[in-house]
Amino acid sequence: MAARIASITGAEHTAMLGLGVYRPERIVTNDEVAGPIDSSDEWIRTRSGIRTRRFASPEETIVSMSVAAARDAIEAAEIDANQIDCVIVATSTWLLLTPAAGPQIATALGLENVAAFDVSAGCAGFCHAVALASDLVKGGTARHVLAIGVEKLTDTVNPKDRGTAFLFADGAGAVVIGPSDEPGIGPTVWGSDGTQHHAIRQDKDWMEFFAEIDERGLDAVRPYLAMEGTAVFRWAAHSLEKVCRDAIERAGLTTDELDAMVPHQANGRIIEIMARVLKLPESCALANDIEETGNTSAASIPLAMEALMRTGDAKPGGSALLIAFGAGLSFAAQVVHLPNWK
CATH class of the missing domain: 3.40.47.10 (Thiolase/Chalcone synthase)
Structure with missing residues (x-):
């Protein structure tokens, strides 16, 4: 044995x-x-x-x-x-x-x-x-x-x-x-859609870049971030409602019990669409840090949380839905209690 x-x-x-x-x-x-x-x-x-x-x-x-x-x-x-x-x-x-x-x-x-x-x-x-x-x-x-x-x-x-x-x-x-002492982070709903890998990507891999250098020398163009904005917009606008609702349900809450929603700050129009389709109550604060901060990718959720509490629109301990999506295409959502902040 x-x-x-x-x-x-x-x-x-x-x-x-x-x-x-x-x-x-x-x-x-x-x-x-x-x-x-x-x-x-x-x-x-x-x-x-x-x-x-x-x-x-x-x-x-x-x-x-x-x-x-x-x-x-x-x-x-x-x-x-x-x-x-x-x-x-x-x-x-x-x-x-x-x-x-x-x-x-x-x-x-x-x-x-x-x-x-x-x-x-x-x-x-x-x-x-x-x-x-x-x-x-x-x-x-x-x-x-x-x-x-x-x-x-x-x-x-x-x-x-x-x-x-x-x-x-x-x-x-x-x-x-x-x-x-009590649940402060709800179950995560996450996943990916590799069929949309082209929507947000590095426009060439490093081997292609090195090959360009060998062929063209200093005239080679370095890799950059590329995005098919329309494809990302359509995917996010039509695919993420279920992810949000699943995360809220798995946390044992309803949308009426949310104090805040903190979506990835990708685009102001996407944020508005997500809030509208979820039919958030007026009492639910909606993070809109993109106005002052832009899209900071993996940093956008914590930056938006801080902005929401700094302005007094939400407070530590409040229940908030976090939802993010990006290259992959990958997505993840969870309901949390907002933390203390400095």
């Missing part, structure tokens, strides 16, 4: 204990990005709902932005940093295939010998990280997990691409996830 392997169990319930964010200092107006794409402030606002966004400087990196957001999240959670024993980083703009950003971020935070890894699920990455972190704590693999969403999309977007240059921006958000 095989030797019996011991098993462990963790917390019965989990919650987001603290939230921190980092917004780059530089505020960029529509007029600034409109020139290279032959556009205008009115066109951009009408098409996306964006008025301003933040662009990171060379000194504001994936690591530095993550560390700043994480430190505030740990402080808001009112725990010691040494109680963190896992770091999950959701990002699509860490420009090294290896090593991952997670270990460097953990070390910069002074965390020693903790598990640290990256998750690549596009704009849905943060909600994926929340799901993983919650399950790690429930399973006993970790005590407290730092889940970070961070992007420096200005490194990957062609400023002359009319389909992407006005949309994407930079920033970071982090939450500490740990044990709770």
Whole structure:
């Protein structure tokens, strides 16, 4: 008979204990990005709902932005940093295939010998990280997990691409996830649709780029983020209502019991459509951080949570539906209690 392997169990319930964010200092107006794409402030606002966004400087990196957001999240959670024993980083703009950003971020935070890894699920990455972190704590693999969403999309977007240059921006958000006396993170509803992989993608792989260099030398065009906006809009507008309703139902709630909805800040029109089809009550606050922050991919959910509470539209402890979707195409949703924030 095989030797019996011991098993462990963790917390019965989990919650987001603290939230921190980092917004780059530089505020960029529509007029600034409109020139290279032959556009205008009115066109951009009408098409996306964006008025301003933040662009990171060379000194504001994936690591530095993550560390700043994480430190505030740990402080808001009112725990010691040494109680963190896992770091999950959701990002699509860490420009090294290896090593991952997670270990460097953990070390910069002074965390020693903790598990640290990256998750690549596009704009849905943060909600994926929340799901993983919650399950790690429930399973006993970790005590407290730092889940970070961070992007420096200005490194990957062609400023002359009319389909992407006005949309994407930079920033970071982090939450500490740990044990709770009552459920603070509901079951996650997630999935993917690989038939739509072309809708948001890197426009060439690195081997194609290297081949161009061999053939054309310095005239080779680097890979950029490419998006088929109409395809993404249609997919999101018509596919995500069921995901949202499933997440609310699995949390044991109804839409009338939601205090807030925090959708991925992809496009103002998509946000409006999602709120309308769900028939949210007037008492339910709707995050619309895209107006000031743009689309920050994996960072958009935590940034939007912070904006919602900073403006007083929602409060810590309130019930909120998180829903995100992006490259893959991937999606994830869960109902949570909003965390303390700094």
